[in-house]
Amino acid sequence: MVATTEEVLELHGRVRKCTACPLHLTRIQAVPGYGPATARVMAVGEAPGENEDREGKPFVGAAGRLLTSLLESVGLDRRDIYITNIVKCRPPRNRDPEPLEVEACSHYLDEQIGLLRPDVILLLGRHALQRLLPGAGGISRLHGERVRRDDRVYVPLFHPAAALYNGGLKETLEADMRRVRGYLADAEATRARRAGGASASDLRKVAAAAGGDQMDLVAAAAGGDQMDLF
Numbered sequence: 001m002v003a004t005t006e007e008v009l010e011l012h013g014r015v016r017k018c019t020a021c022p023l024h025l026t027r028i029q030a031v032p033g034y035g036p037a038t039a040r041v042m043a044v045g046e047a048p049g050e051n052e053d054r055e056g057k058p059f060v061g062a063a064g065r066l067l068t069s070l071l072e073s074v075g076l077d078r079r080d081i082y083i084t085n086i087v088k089c090r091p092p093r094n095r096d097p098e099p100l101e102v103e104a105c106s107h108y109l110d111e112q113i114g115l116l117r118p119d120v121i122l123l124l125g126r127h128a129l130q131r132l133l134p135g136a137g138g139i140s141r142l143h144g145e146r147v148r149r150d151d152r153v154y155v156p157l158f159h160p161a162a163a164l165y166n167g168g169l170k171e172t173l174e175a176d177m178r179r180v181r182g183y184l185a186d187a188e189a190t191r192a193r194r195a196g197g198a199s200a201s202d203l204r205k206v207a208a209a210a211g212g213d214q215m216d217l218v219a220a221a222a223g224g225d226q227m228d229l230f
């Protein structure tokens, strides 16, 4: 069963009021997450930056624009993806989040994953990788790989911010994103099989999506509820 918009909005409301770690003292506003409650793909970054702190939405600066173009390059629409961070408030001067801040905030991300139960979770950068796949290995080795753990599929990727000034990393991200598209088709086929209701035509669509129009499938899986959450 997918999450309802009300459930996700209720969680967002709690994040906005949260004072559980010192980051609430320096934020303009918390940035809970953004995207439809029915999203089958979740992207998890590190923490909000200056633009995100001001606007209350994740990945709205230059790194966010690069993320959008990377998704579009493989036929994915950012509006179909739920995007969040491991820490919901901006660390001062964009420093790395402290371990105690990550610990205080972690349950919100766990709740988001538990509610949305996405088919694929994109881990943007080493902090997200360490938080959700502790002990799995470094981002240099795992980027672009599909990692299954606890019945979930994760794909570590370099953080788009790291690729802004490094053309080599941008090419790597583009290549990794092309692999993500295939993973999505596989995940969709698995979900259809588990539901037991996959018709022959469903499975043909899934197979075609690996090299064809993946967004048809994502949109179909999302059903009618595409309301943005913020």
Ligand code: SF4
Binding pocket: 015, 018, 019, 020, 021, 022, 023, 024, 030, 087, 088, 089, 101, 104, 105
């Ligand atoms: S970073 Fe997380 S735990 Fe800290 S105040 Fe913000 S929402 Fe609460």
